[in-house]
Amino acid sequence: MSDNQEPENGNGGGGNPWMKSLMIWGGIFIALLLAVSMFGGPREAPGTAILYSDFKEKVAEGSVSEVTIAPDRISGVLKNDERFTTTPVPGDVNLTQQLETAGVQYTGTQPEQMNVLLVVLIQALPFLLILGIAFFALRQVQKGGGSGAMGFGKSKAKLLTEKQGRVTFDDVAGIDEAREELQEIVEFLKDPSRFSKLGGQIPKGALLVGSPGTGKTLLARAIAGEARVPFFTISGSDFVEMFVGVGASRVRDMFEQAKKNAPCIVFIDEIDAVGRHRGNGIGNSNDEREQTLNQLLVEMDGFEANEGIIIIAATNRPDVLDPALLRPGRFDRQVVVPIPDIDGREKILAVHMKKVPLAPDVNPRTIARGTPGFSGADLANLVNEAALLAARRNKRLVAMQEFEDAKDKVMMGSERKSMVMTEDEKKMTAYHEAGHAIVAVHEEASDPIHKATIIPRGRALGMVMRLPERDNYSYHRDKMHANLSVSMGGRVAEEIIFGHDKVSSGASSDIQYATDLARNMVTKWGMSEKLGPLQYEQSQEGYLGMGQTTRTFAGADTNKLIDQEIKDLVEGAHKRATDLLTQHEDQLHLLAQAMLEYETLTGDEIRILLENGKIDRPDLPSGPVTVKPSQGSSIPKAGKRFGGGEAPQGA
Template structure:
């Protein structure tokens, strides 16, 4: 692959010869050998024999066992008549030794000073100093190494050159986001053949900002660029710039661009740039805040007095609203590439990419799965395929069938089944009528999405659920659909009131009430769907997404707030009245569907439609306790007047 060969050759040209680990090993090996030499110079006992006491030496001389000795100032070396050697230390001031030797007939001579004693003395005095100097020199050499890998190298950039020798990703692995891919393919083409664009006066873009929700494939696109481009590719995270030390972030930015200049033309990818590129002046620190200093240095390096030709910056974020305006202007980030959540065509392509790694059964249809997963990102679809493969392995299957994908979809969207949860018969009955109320209201609201599945098996934090799926991808909601969703949300609560009475209404509708209140508030305060208040915005969201740490700020007077509350209450009350009307008109359908849920626990949209049209469900017998389930029969139940179709993504109930 040409791109990999180019990157590898540049890396080999820039790196110093030899392996740095080998160099470090040689340095420490040399220190160890020097210590061994010093120890060996001090250790001379093996040559002179064992050490004995001076008194024992005099006794051996007196008894005539000693043959000869060499007397020195600091030691006496001698040899016994049997050939053994020995060594002792004389007592200072002993003048009787020489007469004793003469009297005992021992050969004695003076001992010449050791030639190495001066060297040993010098080494003993200078060795600590030499060790300190050597360690300091070694540490300084480590600091001088690039990339911050050396000791105390916190001022160096942590950007890594990506070679992708294994697991290489290309644009063929990126599906479902064709427009974003085309934008970045043009940058790669510019790097490969710049004369094609420059002859018409075009200049290479200095930067591209990838914007999209989490999981849409921003980092995957960057890896694809690294796999396709035949130039060096550096990658770093925005959080890698800022540390506890003042000025480190700016130093790392400078070092990163210095490395990039040496390898130009090249691409630098900064992931999660909002960690360092937030709007200046809005942080907790003062004007000398470390993060702001890092951002200032980044702005200067990207488009300052000194141009950085041939360096393309690609950054990714899911919070473009918090970035500093100076960072977003042309000349720094010339392109803002939106990476959207894929549509049905994109989801089918993404599923096809991930399904290549999974052995599929013949009944698997990627189009059906894609249609049933609106709103799923690329990461969600990858997780769906993985969950299906895990389910198939758990069931000891050799192929992943459509049933595993359906079960994995339910698990991802609604949570795992909690079949071990013990519910009383009254609780099951209450849940069945509650979910049947949602389903019957949804059937008779023309603007409501079709039902995909109804279940009274606890999943996640819910005791039951009715999943409605759109027939196609929706990019905006209309008033009639919002009103239908309000009525469907109230259907469960109304069913409990009709069947069990006012005093027996449960807390199971808490999430429905929360959803209906939030939807009605948005209709009144944000979307201008109140006749009394008109098309004005009365509320805005603070930093953070709804349900994810976000908050609201109302921009209205006290009198207007009273009208807002009245309009919200009116929308919810009208939805409650509409659900009551529909359930009273179709009470037989409510009863039949509730009994079917008690019998089967889970019904698909097609089965619900079949039940309400023919009064029975044709389902193969299943081993559910003693005997197979009996077919459900009902009296002359009127037709629902609406067919069902599959899809995916729950709509709040």
Template sequence: MNDNQPNGNPWIKSLLVWVGIFLALLMVVSIFSQRTQSGPSIAYSEFRNRVSAGTVAQVQIGTDRIDGKFTNGDSFSTVPIAADTTLPQLLQDKGVKYEGKAQEEGGIMAYILVQTLPFLLILGIAFFALRQVQKGGGSGAMGFGKSKAKLLTERSGRVTFDDVAGIDEAREELQEIVEFLRDPNRFSKLGGQIPKGALLVGSPGTGKTLLARAIAGEAGVPFFTISGSDFVEMFVGVGASRVRDMFEQAKKNAPCIVFIDEIDAVGRHRGHGLGNSNDEREQTLNQLLVEMDGFEANEGIIIIAATNRPDVLDPALLRPGRFDRQVVVPVPDIEGREKILSVHMKKVPLAPDVNPRVIARGTPGFSGADLANLVNEAALLAARRNKRLVAMQEFEDAKDKVMMGAERRSMVMTDDEKKMTAYHEAGHAIVSLNEAASDPIHKATIIPRGRALGMVMRLPERDSYSYHRDKMLANLSVAMGGRVAEEIIFGYDKVSSGASSDIQYATGLARNMVTKWGMSDKLGPLQYEEQQEGYLGMGGSHRTMASDETNKVIDSEIRALVDNAHKRATQILTDQGEALHTLAQAMLEYETLSGDEIKQLLDTGTIDRPNEPRGNATPRPASGSSIPRAGKRFSGGPAPA
């Protein structure tokens, strides 16, 4: 018997039911076929006329029917008349062979069965369906109460800790669970109890699900996986029934791991639903709480859940005895990114110049999923370029595509728009180079990417876990650099809408400095704004906790920070006017410059690209200009209109 089936072998019961239905239909068909074998029915008067005419060969006389054959071989039947006593004499006179026929056994029962069988079949099917629905709160015909947890085995793809990189601390936290599943007696001898549950907390794409599968792969035990949304249905009680059914399956496969992904879908604070409550979700949560730590012990069942919103979970779900451990799965640092890249690069044929360390340094803030996507994009680029190996150039291009968006080379821009974009991006770059706390420039481009017409990308030299005031002020100045460059070069009336994203970034940064991080001298180190529900460390709505007068001070402080950044950018670009023109001309020529090329240009006035052939497509020249040769010197005067 298969222990994975909660009710023994329910498929055998279903098979027997359908076999019974088939046999009943077969019996009905056989009865009707027997009725039709006697031939078509004729009137008794016609039958006597046929006998008198001598066209009847033989008959069988029964109490309720006469069957016979004509001389031409056709069969017929008729209903006899009991008052007619002259029929035998007529048959004998005409030489018709006749005989009596005994009454069929069960004829009345067969008649009754034929008449009532359709109703019996309908009632039987309805009874069977209702009985199945009642089992386990609906686990049956429509499977409402049946758990949707999927059992993963090695055939589904075994994952071990060798496939997980960059989250060593989280892996060490869960290593104890693996050791317990392998040897439970080792802990029970000393009176220790393994944690009943572990909650994996981290941003999307950091590897929470992969880590849970690795635990199951290392321990070699059954691994049930289900999403939190699979419990919730429109019918009250169905989710609780699914929780019960899931734990019943887990008990039969113990020791095992039950992984609930996105548990916040069912584990939210009770009483915080639409209105005052959500009966279905709260009943499901209550059943989950009881199953995890109630009167009945679930020995050998370890619950692992994942979420990126731990702040919305019910406190009863997080207490010891249910989720004893909260394991943070962070975004990997540079060492972790290098290991993750090495894992994913094993599946890709690499050129000798590929250096995972260099790629890891240029991808700060990337999660494991982002790095996997980066490797995949590089492989796709190499395939489109008909290469046999994936080189470093493909990884650089894939990184630019992931971070800045795909190039929109088909977008047609006028010379004036290109000139405006070139000075805008040059303004960002010049301010960044003159702010000591700013991150180094990685690349500047005026080729439209994604939703932006141009971009200056800065990358930190190392991973940063906190930001200082001087860095924030520098970022504000850099954000204002594009708008200030447009004002200086084109005038107040010609300022474009290209700085909308810069203004949005600067306003948000200044607001956080004032309301969250206590970087306002007038308001002091107090929090005036809190983030409401949103992804871990991302997004969400904000609620201000201040009076009207304080809000006015907050607005004035935000305005002061942005205005000071604007003044700082104006001072830098006024002093560095020659550098601004030089860089803008170079960007009009090349369209894309690296950080090293920008430094070389501003130091020497030239850009050295010895390996660039004339007419290279990347970067392509602006319309009306020629490709500069290696070492071309750019003048510091204004670019021609």
């Protein structure tokens, strides 16, 4: 959710705007006067320039009427009223005698003298300009909120009021536990005496921890909206500048602003940008960030009490925060904002669907069941995509079909209908995806198939998407082995149908997934019989806080054994997939033919096809070629196993 934001604290105006405008226009007027005085107004035309020798000849001829003599110029008028000008020759002392002899009237002039006041103004102009720039810079420094050109040390915290839209707990759905945990802060802000008279102290800070898009910022705004108190918001990166000490100054200024508006809430988003472990840098590379963090620690729990100021911060990386920031007296509480479960997703969908005209067939519970792992932001995006699809199809209501298509687009990517594939490539893709699907059907621990397609989506030429029947919070060993087998199904299908030499590169993402899963099983989850329940690898923050790296706690012999165990797991999954597809090769052909015919099949359609040898599609008049399952190819009963979801598997 984006919000319009006001100027920092209402104290950043810094003066009468009418006076400022008057000073600006006054300066422009003075500058124009100086320019006019320096260059003067329009002068009388000096006349035609002639040579000094021609001037002397005209004097001798008697054609000159009058002359004005200046040290650097001679001008005059001829008897025919024509004006002229010329430059005298130095040392011609006989000119006046010649003029008298010819009867020419002449006079002399002194050099033009500039006005004393004008000279003073011109000389003082550079100093006035410097003083003006200094005055402007000082005014900018005095501005609140750091918006001025020189306001480096001012806080960039924005004060949000109800004019930007009041948010309450009614707008926050799907995270009931986190909301209840923060309800106490709301009660304190409404009535502090209720807690203080019993000697209780409200927590000074609350740290919201959760994945991106789970609603941490919305939850913080809801606290301020419920308590009806000022709400300051700032990002952790806003404290950090290239100048050492600026961040600490901004922290001090932020708390000064908060004290003037207490009781209030200060929300620091992405606090890990400034609150990382101290001492990770080399030399002075992190002095600015560490000074900022030190100042924040002092302001939160130093000698001076900040009564009525509640600090709420949000991060999705609590593991990198400095321990001093998390101790009691600072961020007393860590509130986990989790990915919503199915009930939470249904409530979130209901909130976002209020803004969309819905068709009668829309069932939020069905959509919530098919979107495990979706955050609040993901669900909002899903509703928006469905509304956009309905608008492109010129519909007045958003129907369930738009939500299904939007879910496929979000989870699997947009269809690349313009991509032209040859018949051989389509056949290869159909058997590849059919291999994934057949293995998934016969692996008891595998999640049920939601949809299989050979239409290119995103970066994949085809896809088999599986969805769990319910939200999973941990995975069992049998499920991991099943996932390894399913990931190998596409590659094995290519080997069986097209032969060893015709295996394609389409299984690259499958191989990567299987290798990563097997490595985690061996090195992190203790699922290797030879290595035992020990951790051999640990993810940690990269060099100078850049990215993630993996640290291995093992010697050369153990590393060799780890690699062998990973290879055994993946090759074991490959053998398991080979056995299943060899046993059910007739089903592999049947499903591949159906995918070539229809391009996209749902999980229920795949189940019906494998059970009955055909499917009835109302959109197409004929079903695929009927192939009866052979003996020993019994199809497991689907029950609740079909129609549920996981991240896309297969290439």
